[in-house]
Each structure stands twice: as structure tokens, then as C-alpha cells.
Amino acid sequence: MEVTVISEGIEGSLHPVTAQLLGATSSLGGGITVLCPGGVGAADAASISGVSKVISVEGECFMSYDCSAWSKSLAPLAKGDLVVASASSVGRELAASIAAIRGIPVLQDVTGLEEGFAVTRPIYSGKAIEQITITPPCSITLRANSFDAAGSGGNAEVSTVNQSADVTVAVKQALTKAGEKLDVAEADIIISGGRGMGDPANFSKLYEVADILGAAVGASRAAVDTWEEIPHSMQVGQTGKTVTPNLYIAIGISGAIQHLAGMRTSKYIVAINKDAEAPIFGVADYGIVATWEDALPVLKKELAALLSN
Amino acid sequence: MGIAVLLKQVPDTTAKISVSDGRVDESAVSKWSISPYDEYALECAIQLKEAGYGDVVAITCGPQRSSKALTEAAAVGADSLVHVLVDGFLDSLQVQSLLSAAITKFESEVVLCGKQAADTNSGSTGAGVASLLGFSCVGVVSDISIEGGVFSATRLGPSGLEKIEASAPCVFTFDKGETELRRPNVRGIMMAKKKPIETVSSADLGVDLADSPLIVDSHSSPPQKPPGQKFEGAESVPLVVEKLRDEANVI
Secondary structure, three states: OEEEEEOOEEOOEEOOHHHHHHHHHHHHOOEEEEEEEOOOOHHHHHOEOOOOEEEEEEOHHHHOOOHHHHHHHHHHHOOOOEEEEEOOHHHHHHHHHHHHHHOOOEEEEEOEEEHHHEEEEEEHHHOEEEEEEEOOOEEEEEOOOOOOOOOEOOOOEEEEEEOOOOOOOEEEEEOOOOOOOOOOOOOOEEEEEOHHHOOHHHHHHHHHHHHHHOOEEEEOHHHHHHOOOOOHHHEEOOOOEOOOOOEEEEEOOOOOHHHHHHHOOOOEEEEEEOOOOOHHHHOOOEEEEOOHHHHHHHHHHHHHHHHOO | OEEEEEEOEEEOOOOOOOEEOOEEOHHHOOOEEEOHHHHHHHHHHHHHHHOOOOOEEEEEEEOHHHHHHHHHHHHOOOOEEEEEEOOOOOOHHHHHHHHHHHHHHOOEEEEEEEOOOOOOOOOOHHHHHHHHHOOEEEEEEEEEEEEOOEEEEEEEEOOEEEEEEEOOOEEEEEOOOOOOOOOOOHHHHHHHHHOOEEEEOOOOOOOOOOOOOEEEEEEEOOOOOOOOEEEEOHHHHHHHHHHHHHOOOOO
16 A cells, blocks of 8 residues: 655644654555655655655745645655645645546545544534545545654655646735744644623733643634634634644633534633533533633633743 | 636534434435535625626536525526536545536636535535646635736735735635625525526536445544533632643643
8 A cells, every 4th residue: 555645834844743644644554655845844754753755846836835836746746545635724725636636536634544444534514423435546634633643763765856837826925924823723722712702802811821821812703703803714613713622712602503513622621601501611621600801810820820830 | 708606505504413324414404505615705706797807607516405505696696507416425526527517618717616615624626626627726715806817816825814816717715704795685586586597417517427436434423522510700710720730631
């Protein structure tokens, strides 16, 4: 069985999710080739355990992101029975595009991968779980934080292939820079606010707690729809981001069904809400019936005391 | 030269999903809607039409019930409606092959769709269709305009929010942005009910739906969490923080 893994880059380095892609696929047996678009993180990829070889795919087209150009450049190298990428926005597009070029199907956002290609993925944003059996060749993307990362200690050979493709999407202007704020889809800890925060200015209180925890700040759809100041990129839920952090803290969020769909698979959920009947308490591991005005200052003080030690 | 907008009918995001006999019970879905991101694609397609780019053809691929999505699209301004009538499970390549064939048949060089559908949450269609047709692909777009034959769009790329330019033939996949969705008026709804829907089969499109290498074994409900612990008042916060450290080991 031959597997091709398309590595994920972030700000010129290898994204840690790449080690998870290898952790998930190394147990399948067979050789694993890692393709590094634009050569990003090739040396780091070679040191991940289980990697057979690394191909640094270089070319003009990797200067900025163009799905068609990248997939045309990568597809001839994405061989084998299984093409694997991260279920990030770029990973999904590349996997879908490369699969279409190869004439094979793609299965996105996989959270379980067993021998015999029995695959698990959430559908309806986690309101149901789907079990699918694949007959390779196929392309799949894996959800971040769903698989254990492979360790280091690998020493794979790195080769370079120069293979560009025509760029048809011209980047004219950068409007905001990624990474200025930690994204909810990336974070191990998320603290989210809902309309119960009363005013978008009060989200600054969430950022104060988030800074102590190294957490990302999220929001419910109600908050995003009500307040212009809260961008859609912060929205957790069925029409926002589906997240699986280790800890999700919901403040002033009642827990509409579409919000629960986006965060219910978090490992631990803390809910703070003044309404004891709020549906969010139905999924919370630790529920606190209190106003955020009362609870947040205590939370901030306790966490600061705990984490400064 | 027209604009194709790809619409998928999905259970409304407020609908409960129930599973019976190992399959999601579609008959128990209380409300079906156009997938939310597709609504932004539709709105932007109509804006391009108003800017003089061309007529809007709305295309859906799905069972009989999906035709309602097309009528809803007509009510806000879609000019022609195409229903690729299929039943049962199709894999990504089958869906993309059908949609690509329909786009070619109706001679569209600009294709708009949602970045992902609210049922599978996959996000394969736009990029896959672009590859099959040999079109460019711009993903996660929040607004679009046209000037002198060049499309200008805001997209969320890996480096952040960017202003990009691209030319036809191109597929754009849409995110929720600042764009306000228009609501149909009474006249629009009445006119839409009379608008003909062109129904085509896979055979009409020359697409062979051979067996898929993907087999859906079962659906199940997500595992229920055991009931959590509930506390009263802000004075319980220190106890919860302690539990997060000692019980849950997450901080």
C-alpha cells in the first residue's frame, strides 16, 4: 500500500498537524511519501517517524496560494492508494482538486481510520456519525486533533522536484494577516461568548482570560449576527467552525442546536450561564449557574494565580 | 455566457437529525433549506447579474425534493433552473462529474457555490468541479465584483484575508461575509412558482454512475455524554478551576 501525505504549512514552517496525518496513516503499513508544497517544512517532515521519503515540490506557483495551480503541480506526484491531507480549508481544497484530477473520490473531515479502510466521519456538523468503507484509491482529509501525532526520530531522504503550473489567481492586497489572533480551529483551549455578553465591548473580558490560558476567543452565531464587531471567523457552530479543543468554555451562550453541533466533541466543556435551564448545560462537564459579570473576574483571578506558579 | 450557481438542499441547520435502522431518517427532517453558504453564492451571482455579467442558471443535484431549492432561488432572481435528478448516495467524484456536465451543457464559464454544504460539511464540490472543467478556483470568498471582465474578490487564504483578481473560466466558493441576503418579495414568489425547471438525468448528461468505491455502512447518533457536574453561583468558580486541573488535567 502506497500513501501520499500532503504536508500542511503555516507561516513558512511545517504545521504540527502534519505529524498527526502520519500518526494516522503509519499504522496502515506500506511506504509513505510526504509532499511539501513550496518546499515548506521539508527537513522537519523528514524527521517524523514513519516517513519513507519527502518530496519538496518547488516552483513559482507556490509564492501565493492558488488551488488550481498547486493541485496541478502536486497531482502527478500524489500517487498511491491513499492521498491524505489535513481537513483545513487549504487541505480540503487541495485534496478535492487532486482527487478530481486523478479521477478518484475524496472523503473529507475523517475522525477515525481503521484497518480495511473503515472510515468514520461526523456529518451534519456532528449531529450524526457516518461509517464508510473505502476501496482504494481514494483521497481523504483528517480532522486536526483526532489522531495521535507520530513521533520524531525519522530520517527520510528529501528530494526536490521543480514543477510549477500557471497561476491564474492574482493576490492584489493583503487585508488582514493570519495569525494575529489565534484561530478557534487551531486552539487547544477556546473561550466563547454569546449574546449573553450583552455588548461586544465585553468580549475584551474574554480576551483577558484567553491571554492567561493561551486560548482562542470564539463566539456564538447569535453574537456574530447581532454585533458587527464580532467577525464570522470567530463563529463556532454549524455555519461557522467545528472545533475539537481540549477545553471549551462557553460564557453567556444558551446552546442553540447549531452551536452545540460545532463544539460538542470538545474534550471538556465548561458553561457559565445565568439561566439554569439553558441547553448548554446539557453538554457541559462543568456547569456554573452565574452571570458572567460575577463569574469571569473570579475565573480570571483563579487562573492567573494557578498558571503564574 | 452566464453564471452558474450550484445549490444543495440540506436539512435546515435548526433541524434535529435522527437515526433509525442505521441511517439518518430524512423523513423526520422538519425543514429543508438551501445550504447556508450556497445562499451567499446565490446572492453574489445575482449581484453579478445586476452588474451586467449575464443570466443566472441555478443548478442542483439531488432527489425530487431538491427542486424546491431551485424555486426558492428563482424567487430572488435566478433566471433558469436545472435539476440533475439523482437518488441515493453519490460520492464526491460522481456529484462533481454530474455538475460539471451540467455547467458545460448550459455554457457557464463562471461558477459560484458555497465553500461547503451544511450536511456533509465536506467542501469538495467547488474545487473538484474546477479541476474537472479546467477552471481556476478561488475558495472562501466573501464578496465579488466585476470590472472590465476581471473579477475582484475578497478571500480568506492561508495568509489571511486577501483581495484577489481572477478571470473566467473560474469557480468561486463562498463564505458568510458582510453580504446581506435579499429576501424574496410576494411577486418574486408568485413568478417563481411558474418558472419551469429543466430536469436532466445522468444519462442526459452522459455521465456513467458506475459503482462507487465508497460504501456507506451505517449512520449513528453521536455518543451521549454522561451528565456533567453543575454548580450554583460565581463562588463555585475556584472549585471548577481546581477540577479542570486535577480531574480533567486540561490546564
